[in-house]
Amino acid sequence: MSRRAAVAGGRADQASDFAIEDAARDLQVLVDVRALSPNQAKGSLSAIVPGEDGWGPEDAAAKARSLIGVDARSPIRNLASKVECVGLFAYSLALGDASSDGSYAEIDGLGVAVMNGEIDSGQRRSTLAHELGHHLFGDAYSTDWGTDTSATEQTLDAFAGFLLLPRAGLGDRWQALRAEYTIRRSAIIVSAEFRVSWSSALRHLRHYDLITRDEKILLESRSPTRADYLECGVRVSEELQPPYIPTGVAAAAIRAYRGHWISGDRVIAMLRGQVHLDELPARDEIPLESLRGDLQ
Secondary structure (H helix, E strand, C coil): CEEECCCCCCCCCHHHHHHHHHHHHHHHHHHHCCCCCCCCCHHHHCCCCCCCCCCCHHHHHHHHHHHCCCCCCCCCCCHHHHHHHHCEEEEEECCCCCCCCEEEEEECCEEEEEEECCCCHHHHHHHHHHHHHHHHHCCCCCCCCCCCCCHHHHHHHHHHHHHHCCHHHHHHHHHHHHCCCCHHHHHHHHHHHCCCCHHHHHHHHHHCCCCCHHHHHHHHCCCCCHHHHHHCCCCCCCCCCCCECCHHHHHHHHHHHHCCCCCHHHHHHHCCCCCCHHHCCCCCCCCHHHHHHHHC
């Protein structure tokens, strides 16, 4: 299990422990009853390998965009649904302010990531991008607590930033906005359109030399409010609002219920109470041959 948090590390985090264990157990059940294929992500686990000649987090992020079916320039919409293409299933649950930002575990080639829904939407997306890095790197069993500054965690943070804010796409959009708006308004629009936090947007604008050091310091001095976003004609998109259950997991759980592989109560538990028992579809008829086999 690997963890990532914005809070000071080294302390127990039972809420995250229980959440990732529950999610991993659900995924294992669905794999065992063949409602989910255990081989979806195996081809991509070795696609990005730190240490190879010419490897870098920006190049890795470009490869990851291709793997999840996103072009090299556009903002990524609904990141949680995109990462399912490589067998990563993302949850967002309210775990409390003191819990870690995210956790990751691998189950038979599939991955499960649990984000703390208490952090803001931009952080949730960055955390999921970070956990996608764990999944694609095959770094399934490392343990990273708190503000871990290990080389691996720094690489994954860089990877996540490049994934969400690609150089070409951000640069083109920035130039178009600056031809029409002030630097602050342009930065606000960029952070909303690419669905990242204010600090992440400014960090990458500076990294790509789109703003100067002094401009970054000035912009950092006053974070935008929701009113500022509305005045600029944009809204903050709330992705991964808790409780968020992966679409693929929800569909697989209902398929397993239809096929008599799991009970209705188990489905309700897997979906974290988002549907009621009387809302479940009719179950498939059991073939007579199967019943005869049970009686023999």
